[in-house]
Amino acid sequence: MTVIGAAGRLYIDGAWRGGQGAMRDVVNPATGKVVTTVPDATPAEVDAAVDAARRAFDSGAWSGLSGRERSRVLYRAAALIQEHAEELAQLETTDTGKPIQFSRMVDVGNTVTHFEYYAGLAYSIDGATRQTGMPALAYTVREPIGVVAAVTPFNFPMILSTSKIAPALAAGNTVVHKPAEDTPLTALRIAELLTEAGLPPGVLNVVTGGGPVGESLVRHPGVDKVAFTGSTAVGRRIASAAAETLKPVTVELGGKSAQIVFADADLDAAGQAAVSGFVFNTGQFCMGGTRLLVQRPVYDEMVTRVVGGAVHVPVGDPLSPETVVGPMAGQRHLDKVRGYVELAASEGATIAAGGGRVDTLDGYYFAPTVITDVDQGSRLVQEEIFGPVVTVQPFDTEQEAIAMANGTSFGLAAGLHTRDVARAHRVAGKLKAGMVWVNTWGMLDVTVPFGGYKQSGYGREYGPEGLHEYTQTKSVLLPLT
Template identity: 45%
Template structure:
């Protein structure tokens, strides 16, 4: 078992203020696989003070972008050498199939480090512009101390969407990992120290909601970067609004995959399976609404059912597994609750349902609903599990209307034999990311949501802007 009895604050492993601990439980075996301190508000105070000291008086924000990029590059090199270890750890703590962990849970965070390390080599802190009475200098400065609050589903991915650009900008960070998945953050702390990230630049306090709210509302924090539920995002936005604190939010989604009549279903299912069932359905970008023309509705339902049943359900450490367990007992109960809701609403269970595939572990049966209308709760609310709803549409305009008829706007796809026409559809759907015959988040392009899916953008050069303040200096003489 991985047992940690200290917190990473100010570049050191320090004893927590309290004695409470958090057990990390394997979703596959339901056995304890790790333990960390349960951080308290006093621990947050100490972490923010360390980050504040490092920002106000330390070397990190006073280095050039290129100098910080060199350190980030060293961290990326360590990450690259040990990414397999990170992937296995995330699979152990949250149940992500090892194939997905090896594809995304570790390589994509590595890609973010590499991207920002490369960007920093040529990024200019100051830009000269002509002014009415003399030259103007537009200066880019770090926003300050960042509170990064991350969820359990893709813990390193989300951590790095915040940490990598924050580091390049010159910010210091207090990271609060989710109680379900703190172990990967401890491994990351070791690597940052080895890479030479100065003391206090990264501080880690695993904790629950109450301590997390103390961090978000802390007067020493200049910006909050949060990924999680829309309900929690609203609460955090209210706190930051009261304090006029910088804020970025990446929240929920209920993304739609539009299957046009000319789509090659057999060719599409492999990519659509990843887009809709990735990480056991625990992905904010998952395409869980499948929109099918009435002309091909039964054919699409059969294809989706075959796609889902072809995914082996089992031990996430087994490379043959396509769908593993959910992260926690409460998540299992939540997903099963939505399956009951769908049945009560009159939707038809095509595959899956309420029979659990295993007696041990937080598994659910991957489920496909047919006969779904877009006003049903299973079509409107984020379920966060392997549950797909196939919704009929009359024509292409109706499909776009249904796709846009959502409180969310995070992702989406269109599946068609004509990719150019797919681009026309993509331009009509109000989401932050979109795919034509595929879905992929790229490290060099912005990621974020419309509507209730969030505020701000992460990744790409645009992601760096969220950690910068712009100062204009006018000069005469």
């Protein structure tokens, strides 16, 4: 496996550039061993990346191309990523600890799809003619915004970066990408592959490092738009910083999603969805179903099913194709999850399954954990844990279930299980979430937009809506007399 051919360097203006800042270890969370090092970009290097993106945009080397010409490059990028699929999957698993089967099928697969889908949409960026009361021809056009700062988290490095980069490039923008400090390797490799596909120098730049690097990028006067995925706390700071220069912002933030099981549900399917909903990606999934709400007549049976499923989830070496749950992304993430479970015990909740570190394995492993007898006001219910932990609560009526599901500050996703089609539509309409699943969990497709309500953010990714986030509308009026 190629780790990265440019350890200790940044990708700026189409080439590797030696990092002048302090070096940061990239650690394999499955072993705790250092894989390579990357630099914390200095303010001068952030300036250089933004300047390169600005020159590339203003020159028209990319923004001046037709949608068809941009599309061809993005299709080539998709083909190159597919050609290097195994290399990228190995990098992603080494960097994040996620199971290799997920890296191959979910992460690389979706990355290829992002570029293919937005390559197709690059053809269809258009405006409209408008009827007016004036003797004039009036029409609108959609134009690229300019230099986009994409700041992305550690849990899905490829997916959450290319869900921004692909539509931004399709619309004609240039990009400076700041990946998570812990998981930068695929971002650097993909930037190299996009240059090979024909992306002009400066159109995509990658600067690595911690929070100060991202903040300097967000505040930079040369950046025209910010796209961020991460925690709600950091999202607030980014939105505030971007407001200083009135930059438009897309923020996809935290979640605390409820999965409701009604008594008439298919309990086999609901049980499978409940387990997969909280262990997927080792629970490091902002749309994870981490709150299970079960109607009282089937509550005990569902708890038994979920506990039985959780204890049999394969936990282990992420390079093994049998593994479903790998290690947490790092020590601080492991400590955070362990702290919440200790809180549950102190509050009198029941740890029905799991509840601790997997000591038989090296690395940052935490056992899939099921917690019952927890109050709605508990921090375990109200705060994002971001690990393989689910709380289970009973309810009696449909109205109570809706109130409990909506009873947090988040609104990223929600779901319900029922055989009653009328109830499915009725409840889905009352759930305050940007994505609602019925009789399933976690289905996502690049054609279907997602994003948050409430403290889960604003703006949308995926679909044509995701492309429109990277354009601005201009109106043109031409007198006809």
